[in-house]
Amino acid sequence: MSRMVSTVLAAASMLALAACSGKPAADAALSATAAPAPLPATVDFGPPQGAPVHAVLTSPPNVPPPIHRNYPAKVIVELEVIEKEMPISEGVTYTYWTFGGTVPGSFIRVRQGDTVEFHLKNNPGNKMPHNIDLHGVTGPGGGAASSFTAPGHESQFTFKALNQGVYVYHCATAPVGMHIANGMYGLILVEPPEGMPKVDHEYYVMQGDFYTTGKYREKGHQPFDMDKAIDEKPTYVLFNGHEGALTGDKALTARVGETVRLFVGNGGPNLVSSFHVIGEIFDTVRQEGGTVEQHNVQTTLIPSGGAAMVEFRTQVPGSYVLVDHSIFRAFNKGAMAILKVSGPEDKSIYSGKEVDSVYLGDRAGPNLHAVSTAAKANAAGTLSKDDQVAAGRQLFTGTCSVCHQANGEGLPGVFPPLAKSSLIAQLIKEDRNRLIGIPVHGLTGKVTVNGTEYDSVMPPMTQLTDDEVANLLTYVLNSWGNPGGQVTKDEVAKVRAQPAPAAATEH
Numbered sequence: 280m281s282r283m284v285s286t287v288l289a290a291a292s293m294l295a296l297a298a299c300s301g302k303p304a305a306d307a308a309l310s311a312t313a314a315p316a317p318l319p320a321t322v323d324f325g326p327p328q329g330a331p332v333h334a335v336l337t338s339p340p341n342v343p344p345p346i347h348r349n350y351p352a353k354v355i356v357e358l359e360v361i362e363k364e365m366p367i368s369e370g371v372t373y374t375y376w377t378f379g380g381t382v383p384g385s386f387i388r389v390r391q392g393d394t395v396e397f398h399l400k401n402n403p404g405n406k407m408p409h410n411i412d413l414h415g416v417t418g419p420g421g422g423a424a425s426s427f428t429a430p431g432h433e434s435q436f437t438f439k440a441l442n443q444g445v446y447v448y449h450c451a452t453a454p455v456g457m458h459i460a461n462g463m464y465g466l467i468l469v470e471p472p473e474g475m476p477k478v479d480h481e482y483y484v485m486q487g488d489f490y491t492t493g494k495y496r497e498k499g500h501q502p503f504d505m506d507k508a509i510d511e512k513p514t515y516v517l518f519n520g521h522e523g524a525l526t527g528d529k530a531l532t533a534r535v536g537e538t539v540r541l542f543v544g545n546g547g548p549n550l551v552s553s554f555h556v557i558g559e560i561f562d563t564v565r566q567e568g569g570t571v572e573q574h575n576v577q578t579t580l581i582p583s584g585g586a587a588m589v590e591f592r593t594q595v596p597g598s599y600v601l602v603d604h605s606i607f608r609a610f611n612k613g614a615m616a617i618l619k620v621s622g623p624e625d626k627s628i629y630s631g632k633e634v635d636s637v638y639l640g641d642r643a644g645p646n647l648h649a650v651s652t653a654a655k656a657n658a659a660g661t662l663s664k665d666d667q668v669a670a671g672r673q674l675f676t677g678t679c680s681v682c683h684q685a686n687g688e689g690l691p692g693v694f695p696p697l698a699k700s701s702l703i704a705q706l707i708k709e710d711r712n713r714l715i716g717i718p719v720h721g722l723t724g725k726v727t728v729n730g731t732e733y734d735s736v737m738p739p740m741t742q743l744t745d746d747e748v749a750n751l752l753t754y755v756l757n758s759w760g761n762p763g764g765q766v767t768k769d770e771v772a773k774v775r776a777q778p779a780p781a782a783a784t785e786h
């Protein structure tokens with residue numbers, strides 16, 4: 280890091296000197312760039328030396344250890360493509376195509392000047408042919424043409440890592456967009472010859488957009504939706520391929536006072552990421568994975584098929600939320616991860632409390648286990664009221680609790696109570712569909728709850744699926760002194776299909 284800084288400073292002072300000598304600015308810039316650089320970006324360090332080395336590959340969010348080698352070697356990389364079904368969200372599965380069994384694929388780390396002997400295997404159980412295009416390769420297709428591999432086969436090609444930086448790799452088999460959308464991307468780090476400055480933690484985080492036929496969090500197995508992908512309308516935008524891959528008990532961790540380096544990639548296939556960590560300022564960013572260092576950055580743009588290196592020192596304990604600051608993607612499509620920093624507080628830097636449900640929503644809890652349990656029971660036809668109540672309780676946080684409060688008491692004069700609500704008791708007996716319609720269609724106009732009149736607006740919760748609404752209402756009905764009962768997914772579907780009732784005028 281310090282070498283980079285001094286190179287940049289040296290170049291800047293040369294510019295300043297040249298400018299003082301009275302030359303025109305353009306000339307000065309030219310002579311500055313024409314000066315022999317101490318270490319050009321592209322270097323051939325000569326033939327590989329020593330015995331061949333097998334590259335250590337890691338699954339996200341882990342990064343292979345630093346290389347600590349002072350000569351170029353022949354490095355053997357063996358990567359296997361595996362097509363497999365995995366959860367994309369709680370109770371939702373998706374058929375991923377992976378490099379090494381994970382999304383993003385295995386992290387590869389080599390040293391600038393290394394000669395990489397790349398072996399790409401296509402698992403015999405797979406159905407599709409695949410290949411690999413590494414952005415760190417100099418040569419046509421980045422390896423794609425040399426690595427086309429049918430299921431049950433292996434291909435091999437060799438390249439020299441001429442440029443340092445962090446690079447995306449991805450599958451480039453037609454239809455390319457579909458292979459990438461199914462999770463076929465990862466990162467390769469080409470370390471500078473002198474290595475990277477030492478930090479306490481290195482993590483591997485990669486964003487990707489996903490396209491399923493069902494809506495966000497719609498339960499069951501969800502196939503890829505080519506039309507949504509072409510229209511660039513993702514159902515999910517995720518860090519590390521799965522909703523919750525880096526939240527709850529899977530959050531990234533650090534201690535107060537430690538340095539963290541994130542290798543953040545964006546596989547796309549379509550979206551550009553506005554990468555931001557809520558409550559942190561990046562001390563250093565190597566934008567686009569290149570060699571220029573930028574400092575004091577709030578949000579860094581990561582193009583599709585690009586990557587960045589982001590560094591900061593932690594100072595205050597608590598949960599830091601990694602998001603794509605195109606913020607609907609974070610709260611309504613899943614683009615959220617957490618860095619949990621533990622250690623002593625420093626009230627001189629920050630006095631406040633831990634980030635709560637405002638940012639974390641239903642991710643504030645350790646996991647959404649009850650939601651997936653309910654989804655499984657639903658699929659098996661064994662869904663019980665208890666399953667629904669447990670799932671509804673987890674979903675209530677961050678969905679309804681922002682207004683009606685975690686204890687259902689509401690806010691006097693602003694949000695009516697759901698606890699012991701006279702309106703809920705009345706509707707569940709006399710007009711079930713109208714009650715079910717409240718979260719689905721919203722509620723406007725005068726309502727009286729427990730003797731107090733409200734004339735406000737509850738927006739429709741159209742982001743919720745039918746079973747989420749059913750679970751939320753079942754939870755509300757069975758909590759805080761309400762009369763009990765159960766609402767089914769099918770009932771919600773019927774109410775959703777009907778037009779919203781006109782604003783109520785009675786009560």
Ligand SMILES: [Cu+2]
Pocket residue numbers: 376408409410450451452458463
């Ligand atoms: Cu592929």
